[in-house]
Amino acid sequence: xxxxxxxxxxxRDLNQDLHRQSAGTNxxxxxxxxxxxxxxxxxxxxxxxxxxxxxxxxxxxxxMNKQAIVTVHGSAGPGVAENMMSGEVRITGDAxxxxxxxxxGGLLVIEGNAASRCGVSMKGIDIVVKGSIGHMSAFMAQSGxxxxxxxxxxxxxxSIYEAKLYVRGTxxxxxxxxxxxxxxxxxxxxxxxLLAKAGISGVQTSxxxxxxxxxxxxxxxxxxxxxx
Amino acid sequence: xxxxxxxxxxxxxxTFDDYxxxxxRRAAQTGIYDIRGGGAKRRVPHFDDLLFLGxxxxxxxxxxxxxxxxxxxxxxTRFAKKPIELxxxxxxxxxxxxALSAGAKEALGRGATIAGTxxxxxxxxxxxxxxGQSKTLVxxxxxxxxxxxxxxxxxxxxxxxxVGQGAKPGGGGMLLGQKISDRVAEMRNLPKGIxxxxxxxxxxxxxxDDLEIKIQELREITDWxxxxxxxxxxxxxxxxxxxxxxxxxxxxxxxGMQGGTxxxxxxxxxxxxxxxxxxxxxxxxxxxxxxxHRKVQLIVSGGLRNGADVAKALALGADAVSIGIAAxxxxxxxxxxxxxxxxxxxxxxxAYDDWHEGKDPAGITTQxxxxxxxxxxIKGGRRLANYLKVMTLEVQTIxxxxxxxxxxxxxxxxxxxxxxxxxxxxxxxLAGTTWVPGQGNGSL
Numbered sequence: 001x002x003x004x005x006x007x008x009x010x011x012r013d014l015n016q017d018l019h020r021q022s023a024g025t026n027x028x029x030x031x032x033x034x035x036x037x038x039x040x041x042x043x044x045x046x047x048x049x050x051x052x053x054x055x056x057x058x059x060x061x062x063x064m065n066k067q068a069i070v071t072v073h074g075s076a077g078p079g080v081a082e083n084m085m086s087g088e089v090r091i092t093g094d095a096x097x098x099x100x101x102x103x104x105g106g107l108l109v110i111e112g113n114a115a116s117r118c119g120v121s122m123k124g125i126d127i128v129v130k131g132s133i134g135h136m137s138a139f140m141a142q143s144g145x146x147x148x149x150x151x152x153x154x155x156x157x158x159s160i161y162e163a164k165l166y167v168r169g170t171x172x173x174x175x176x177x178x179x180x181x182x183x184x185x186x187x188x189x190x191x192x193x194l195l196a197k198a199g200i201s202g203v204q205t206s207x208x209x210x211x212x213x214x215x216x217x218x219x220x221x222x223x224x225x226x227x228x
Numbered sequence: 229x230x231x232x233x234x235x236x237x238x239x240x241x242x243t244f245d246d247y248x249x250x251x252x253r254r255a256a257q258t259g260i261y262d263i264r265g266g267g268a269k270r271r272v273p274h275f276d277d278l279l280f281l282g283x284x285x286x287x288x289x290x291x292x293x294x295x296x297x298x299x300x301x302x303x304x305t306r307f308a309k310k311p312i313e314l315x316x317x318x319x320x321x322x323x324x325x326x327a328l329s330a331g332a333k334e335a336l337g338r339g340a341t342i343a344g345t346x347x348x349x350x351x352x353x354x355x356x357x358x359x360g361q362s363k364t365l366v367x368x369x370x371x372x373x374x375x376x377x378x379x380x381x382x383x384x385x386x387x388x389x390x391v392g393q394g395a396k397p398g399g400g401g402m403l404l405g406q407k408i409s410d411r412v413a414e415m416r417n418l419p420k421g422i423x424x425x426x427x428x429x430x431x432x433x434x435x436x437d438d439l440e441i442k443i444q445e446l447r448e449i450t451d452w453x454x455x456x457x458x459x460x461x462x463x464x465x466x467x468x469x470x471x472x473x474x475x476x477x478x479x480x481x482x483x484g485m486q487g488g489t490x491x492x493x494x495x496x497x498x499x500x501x502x503x504x505x506x507x508x509x510x511x512x513x514x515x516x517x518x519x520x521h522r523k524v525q526l527i528v529s530g531g532l533r534n535g536a537d538v539a540k541a542l543a544l545g546a547d548a549v550s551i552g553i554a555a556x557x558x559x560x561x562x563x564x565x566x567x568x569x570x571x572x573x574x575x576x577x578x579a580y581d582d583w584h585e586g587k588d589p590a591g592i593t594t595q596x597x598x599x600x601x602x603x604x605x606i607k608g609g610r611r612l613a614n615y616l617k618v619m620t621l622e623v624q625t626i627x628x629x630x631x632x633x634x635x636x637x638x639x640x641x642x643x644x645x646x647x648x649x650x651x652x653x654x655x656x657x658l659a660g661t662t663w664v665p666g667q668g669n670g671s672l
Contacts, residue, residue, distance in 0.1 A: 015448045039441045044378050044449030059438070060445040064378040079432040079445075083376055096430040104417065120431040121373060122415040140427065142417045160427070161418055171463040216421040222260045 002027050007034040011041065018068075024107040034067035037077065043072055045087075062089045065106065078115075081108045084125055097134065100127045103144065107129075109198045116153065119146045122163055128198035138165055139175065147194050149203060157211055166191050168203065177217040182208045232581075251494075256605060262494040265327075265583030265593065266553060267395045267531060269484040272503035274486070275537040277650030278643050280660060282341075283631045290628040297624040298634040301548050303525045304455020304478040305385060307447070311478075312364055312386050312455055314548070314622045315344025318538055320612075321483075321529050321552035322368045322459070324350030324386060326412045326424075326508075327490030327583065328556075330357050332592040334433040335559055337361030339612025347390060347630040351401065352427050354417045356381040366457060369446065371400065371427035374416040378449060386456035386479070387446055389439075391430075391468075394487035394530045397461025397501045400428035401492060409595040418521045436539070438568055439475040457481050462507035462530065469525040469526075480509050486531025488553040490593070491584030504530035504541075506653040509640075512545030521545065535622020542623070543638035544654060558615035560590045 004014050015050075016033065021027060025047055032053045035041050039058035042051050046066040053061070056074035066085040075093030085105040093097075094112035101117070103125025110127070116134035119127050124144045132150030139155070142208075143164030152167035158175020164187075174180075183191075190206040195203065217224055240246065254262065276418075283289035290297060304311040320340045325333050327350065334357040340347040346364035353375020359365055367384030369376065381387065392398060413420040433442045443456050458477035460468045462484040472480045484504025489497065508528055515521035526539045529550035543551050553561075564577040566589035573587060575582065583593035591603035627635050630642045644659040645651035651658040652665035 012448065012452065016451050019451060040445040040448040043445055044381075046378065060432075064381070064449055082432050083373060083378075085377060097344070101432040102376065103379065117431070121263065123373070123425065136635045138423065139431075158333050161422075218419075220423050222258075 001029040001031055003031045003033060005148065005227065006034050006041070007039055009037055015043060017046045018042060018047070018049075018051070021045070023048060025049060035074075039077070042068070045070070065085075065089060075112065076110075079108075081111075081125075082147070084108065093130075094131070100125050100128075103127070105144075107197055113150065119144075122146065126194055126197070128194060128200065130200065132169065135172075135198050136175070138163055138178075145194055146192070147191065147198070147208075149200070157213070159217065160211075161212045162213065164190070166194075166208045167211065168208045171209075171211070174211065177214050178211055179214045181212050183208065183210050194199070231665075241399070242551070261369070263491050263584055264494055264497070264581040265489060265491050266497070266581045267488045268498050268501075268503075271497055272645065273505050273649040274503065274531060275505065275540045277425055277505070277647045278540050278645055278656065280536075280543075280626055280630060280642050281644060282629045287631045289631050290489075290633060292625060292628055295628065296633060297491040297627050299620055299624060301525075301636075303527070303548065304457075306409070306455075306478045306520075306524055307452065307476065308386075308455040308478050309453045310385075310455075314346060314364065316616060317542060317548040317623070318343075318525060318532075318616055318619055319345050319366075319550045320347035320555050321487070322348035322350045322366070322390065322644065323552055323556075324352040324490060325355045325358065325415070326350075326352035326374075326408075326595070327604065328592060329600045330355055330411075330604045331359040331600055331605040332556075332559060332608065334361050335603070335608030335612060338605060339555070339558070339607025339616065340364070342609065342613035343505070343616035344386065345616065349384075351390075352412065354383065355415075357605075359383055361605075364375060368459075371430045372416075372425075373431065374426070375426075381446070382450060384454060386455040386457055387450070388447070388459050388481065389443070389477075390459045391439075392460065392461035392463070392483075393489060394461045394483035394485045394501050394504070395489035396492045396496045397463045399492055399496055399500070401426035401490065412595060436471040436475050439471075443476045446487055452631075455479055457527070458579060459483065461485075461487075462502040465502070465507040466510040466514045469511045470518060473518050473520050473524050475517070477524060480511070481527045481529065482507050483550075484528075484530030486528050487492055488556075502654070504528065504532075505650060506542040508541060509653070509655045510545060515545075522547065531535075535619045535624075536626060538619055539623045539626040539638055540643065540654075541643050542635050543548060544640060545585055547636065556592060556610055558610070558612045560603065561588070561592050563590055568588055600625060651652055 001009035030051045035055045037058045043063040045068040048067045050069045058077040060079040062070040063082045069088045070145045071090045076095045078096040079098040080102045081089040084106045086106040090105045090109040095110045095114045097115040098107045098120045099114045099118045103123045108127045110129045113131035114133045118133040118137040122141045122144045126145045128147040135153035138157045142161045148167045152171045157178030191205045301314045338361045341363040348366040366386045369389045411596045457473045457479040457480040459481035485501035525547035527548045528546040569589035586594045588594040591599040643656040
């Protein structure tokens, strides 16, 4: 296992080392110590490697991740796993705002809480939050899934497109064009799969409600002007 | 005998002119504001209001067709390992696949490559046609992040973070459902046929401090190789440029209100933002105040049409310019050859701006397969290359006449203004005087 001490190694050198990895690399396990809230740790990785970051990170950790399994043993600043393409990013603590923003694939698990705008403009990523999420989460969410075991703040799913939201706790309010939808059998199956993928047990899918788009604002109509 | 008043000529109001009346009627009929493409059409102070003084006893000109006048430009020298080297100072502005056909994007790449300059993606991602035909391609990083992915980011030669554009600073966009083909929908991760909103602000940063960190992330992802451009609409150019420098931009793209958009509200285009002419000097002043003029390069766009416009922008302190609408016209947009079809759409060649409807007879601003088939990307590319060549020759002609052996040696002292407004905005003397409005009384 390669251990990189960010107290001694420049961030640029760490990221460039990670970018040199590809499928079949012998350096498949990485550990980053002393991140000390650094921004842009392990960004742009495109290799089937595991990266354990021991401590909290700043903005955009694991941004645009492909293939890698990244675990932050601590909390993450804004924009963790932004525009992630594939792989898995796990935060053992809390995540700040914009977690998983515009993510296009892969799995983001936040074991604590996530702040506002979690999953903003998500485009295919799956996000599972064990705690609660802040306001304006899943704003303009296009596709993918957001699972929340706790509560959701104001304006959940505002201007949502085709993303699917599952919330176990209370939703303070729904945003424009976001409605509660029936939990049919296929949704229970889908949710069970997402929970299993995130390694979460001990909760029943029947405890969740599903939210998504009413699709009334998909095509601009002046009669809907009051909704905006 | 009856008395008759002498007849008077029917008089229309200057305030309620024909266009204004038609817009009131249209609004009353439809209940919705007008959406269109392009930039501001109203008359605003512009490069036409400036003149070059040329050489005289105190200035020594260079020989046309003989003495060299260099046009090469290097962009992104501040932090990037691989700055952009261009043969000419005229670049092609960002225009999206979706708003434009794939063939039109390809033609822009072909033309730019022949001419030795760069082209730019747009809101909708990078197409293989465009990347394949563009020697130097700038990849836009937009609020919507449609199509954004690290592979394309690394394929790009530079990255342009779009904060705003001159046609609609502070506004997002809407690509209407009729232009959302299967391919456009797939690239944007959205269902076919629905209206697609392009966000007005970025989803994962707010303010200049965040922006600095976002730029750092993009540099880390691309191993500090790519120049990072920052595109802003002309609103508060002095402060925005200063903040862009603070945030770590290599290049600043500054777009005035005559700059085009694929579609937005007419009221927005015509009433928000500054004319291009009013943007340049405050931007250059900010760079100079920070000691960064020529170190952080400035690209100016918004209504540039010919070599004279380019030369004037450079003389005011820009390092390069960017063209959008003019490039589309060079490809064949609004060509009178399609006049009958423009009339069938309720308009005329030269005025067609309903680009969002996807019915462009020239096959450029459309995703309709039949209309797209009319457009030949190879011919279009050649036309654009010709146009860029002419513009460059025109810049050289003026620069030589002013005694400069490089286009970057053009300076404000080469210029005078025809109007008070232009003199004030460009901070050059009113023609025939030494008076720069706002900078003392001057004297003849």
